[in-house]
């Protein structure tokens with residue numbers, strides 16, 4: 264894995280829950296609790312995709328949520344990254360052959376990082392966000408290079 268070269272700014276994360284059973288979502292909440300307290304590293308959960316750098320998505324996506332998820336993704340400013348948390352979003356998980364599932368998340372929006380598990384541990388979720396942070400740093404450097 265690459266290394267974060269700077270902490271010029273914090274990273275803001277928006278969480279979208281699709282057809283999740285809620286266990287992945289509870290683990291995301293756990294990373295904010297005092298045991299992990301990711302806000303001390305500048306990782307902050309925000310209430311609008313318009314403010315977010317990283318989109319965390321959980322669950323296999325139901326058909327009626329697919330368009331909404333696309334709209335959430337499109338509202339995020341560039342550069343941005345998407346992290347799928349859990350097996351359901353990665354492959355459909357236990358819901359893979361359900362009649363009402365639009366598919367794994369990467370069939371709906373581009374995905375940068377997969378965090379497997381049912382549910383994944385908080386440490387794995389933090390690792391996934393750091394990988395997304397590395398990607399955003401790389402994209403920012405490319406954008407800065409284009410400006411020169």
Ligand code: SF4
Nearest residue numbers: 284286349350351381
């Ligand atoms: S991956 Fe497991 S814990 Fe996460 S939403 Fe699916 S069934 Fe629930």
